[in-house]
Amino acid sequence: MPGLEDLYREIILDHYRNPRNRGELETPPAISVDGHNPLCGDEITLYVLVEDGVVSEIKTNGQGCSISQSSASMMTQAIRGRTLAEAEALIHHFKHMMSIEDHHHDEPGEAPALGDLEALQGVVKFPVRIKCAVLAWNTLSQALESA
Amino acid sequence: MFDLARIRNDFPHLQRSLEGSPVVYLDSANTSQKPTAVIEAMKHFTEHSYAPINRSAYRMAAAATDAYENARTLIANFINAGSPDEVVFTKNATESLNLFAQGWSRQRLQQGDVVVLTHMEHHANIVPWQMMAAERGIEIRWIPLTDDGQLDLSDLDNIIDGASVVSFTAMSNVLGTMNPVREIVDRSHAAGATVMVDACQSVPHAVTDVQAMGADLIAFSGHKMLGPSGIGVLWGRPDILDQLPPLMGGGNMIDDVRLDTFSCAPVPAKFEAGTPPIIEAIGLGAAVEYLSSIGMAEIRQHEMELTQYALDTLTERFGSDIVIHGPRNIEERGGVLSFAFRDLHPHDVSQILDEKNVCVRAGHHCAKPLMRIIEAHATVRASLYLYNDTNDVDILADALTSADDIFGL
Numbered sequence A: 001m002p003g004l005e006d007l008y009r010e011i012i013l014d015h016y017r018n019p020r021n022r023g024e025l026e027t028p029p030a031i032s033v034d035g036h037n038p039l040c041g042d043e044i045t046l047y048v049l050v051e052d053g054v055v056s057e058i059k060t061n062g063q064g065c066s067i068s069q070s071s072a073s074m075m076t077q078a079i080r081g082r083t084l085a086e087a088e089a090l091i092h093h094f095k096h097m098m099s100i101e102d103h104h105h106d107e108p109g110e111a112p113a114l115g116d117l118e119a120l121q122g123v124v125k126f127p128v129r130i131k132c133a134v135l136a137w138n139t140l141s142q143a144l145e146s147a
Numbered sequence B: 001m002f003d004l005a006r007i008r009n010d011f012p013h014l015q016r017s018l019e020g021s022p023v024v025y026l027d028s029a030n031t032s033q034k035p036t037a038v039i040e041a042m043k044h045f046t047e048h049s050y051a052p053i054n055r056s057a058y059r060m061a062a063a064a065t066d067a068y069e070n071a072r073t074l075i076a077n078f079i080n081a082g083s084p085d086e087v088v089f090t091k092n093a094t095e096s097l098n099l100f101a102q103g104w105s106r107q108r109l110q111q112g113d114v115v116v117l118t119h120m121e122h123h124a125n126i127v128p129w130q131m132m133a134a135e136r137g138i139e140i141r142w143i144p145l146t147d148d149g150q151l152d153l154s155d156l157d158n159i160i161d162g163a164s165v166v167s168f169t170a171m172s173n174v175l176g177t178m179n180p181v182r183e184i185v186d187r188s189h190a191a192g193a194t195v196m197v198d199a200c201q202s203v204p205h206a207v208t209d210v211q212a213m214g215a216d217l218i219a220f221s222g223h224k225m226l227g228p229s230g231i232g233v234l235w236g237r238p239d240i241l242d243q244l245p246p247l248m249g250g251g252n253m254i255d256d257v258r259l260d261t262f263s264c265a266p267v268p269a270k271f272e273a274g275t276p277p278i279i280e281a282i283g284l285g286a287a288v289e290y291l292s293s294i295g296m297a298e299i300r301q302h303e304m305e306l307t308q309y310a311l312d313t314l315t316e317r318f319g320s321d322i323v324i325h326g327p328r329n330i331e332e333r334g335g336v337l338s339f340a341f342r343d344l345h346p347h348d349v350s351q352i353l354d355e356k357n358v359c360v361r362a363g364h365h366c367a368k369p370l371m372r373i374i375e376a377h378a379t380v381r382a383s384l385y386l387y388n389d390t391n392d393v394d395i396l397a398d399a400l401t402s403a404d405d406i407f408g409l
């Protein structure tokens, strides 16, 4: 079994303890989407404000384990200020890292930098936790579809 | 005689070690491990006696039918049913609960009729009634909880007034609470209701006597009581089962079929459409024989002592860092310990415990309404059974301590 230090990296615990971009946005103009993981009861509400094709504001609310919460926190940092196309590319890139999606969505040479999110790589070794890590991202996909 | 060392030896899966250390299985409220007696009974039947039941005339088929019916008799005796015909084989407790909720609602209940449930039900005793509420316009009322996780019966007479059905759990799979079944059954009957008891968590852990319970129907699952997955039981009073329509039509459940009509076989065949889980029935028969050979009163006694030990150990070692849900009084609870540990999320606690081969459940335990009421999104649940010992509890406590190393608390 892989060691827990692969899972609980310091940066993950930091985002868990001090989540970034937590809170709500006024809807409208922002939209909100709820996501939940029926297996463990993790819940997230995502608020996204899209202006001129750019995600200008993003906030999360909800509760869950260290992996789902830190993933959501890092995601908001990575997504804020991105165009819709960039956001889509990031989603696919992250899901690919979680080994639940092929890479073919990415345009060649356009693999976006994941930054802090790279720390979540260890999650792949703990398959039951992959759902936790992608909860926020699936919710974001839904939000962008309705944006 | 309750010989714990011998009992532990009877469970091959508990003898295994994972990466050099023993497996500590504390998830029996979810599903139980199987003793050699059950595994061997199923293997032996499959190798020596397997044949269709109720259909063919050769000797082997007749013998297989006898074995299947013998399993029914063993289970009837185990719960002190009046007759084996009162025992209906289903897939699990969920099917048993649906069989009653759907059949009874469609047959007997109209717009505005009242069904009473409790705030501590498993989804299996909530969702089927919500489906019927949507379909038939039934009203659902709820028996609430007290602060220490018991049913609050102070307003019971008002809640059940005029109710057609009262359906409640004998023991909570989250809080461990053992409910005063007989009292609720009697008061519900006095109010004119038909009473279903979800006995899924009680039958595996304590003496079950359906005649002493007084309910009209009970539901339970084989896999939680040392039997295989894929088989469960609906027990019902004969007059109730006669009035209850089948949920599925097909082979085995008919008396006669014509192009324009059919008539049902008598109970219990009426509810057992299609080829049933034959090997699983043999396994469940072996499971209740095994449980009886140890004694359900002895098992309950062991679990009470172990639960007390677990409550004491966890509170002594972790004080206010651990919050254990449910009643304190060991007489009023089973060996299900749902808890919050520090401010750690249950999923993370379970991950840390898994590192030490400690198997617990983390989540909402298929009781989301209850979780909302006790204001816990999720809990860690360690559940005990006859094969657990104080060493298992000690390893759990040690493993919880290692959360410090990771979360640096």
Ligand SMILES: Cc1ncc(COP(=O)(O)O)c(C=O)c1O
Residues within 6 Å of the ligand: B029, B030, B092, B093, B094, B095, B122, B124, B125, B169, B171, B172, B173, B198, B200, B201, B221, B366
């Ligand atoms: C109280 C209670 N009722 C019903 C069920 C459903 O059992 P099954 O999943 O075997 O149908 C369970 C199982 O967790 C339970 O604990």
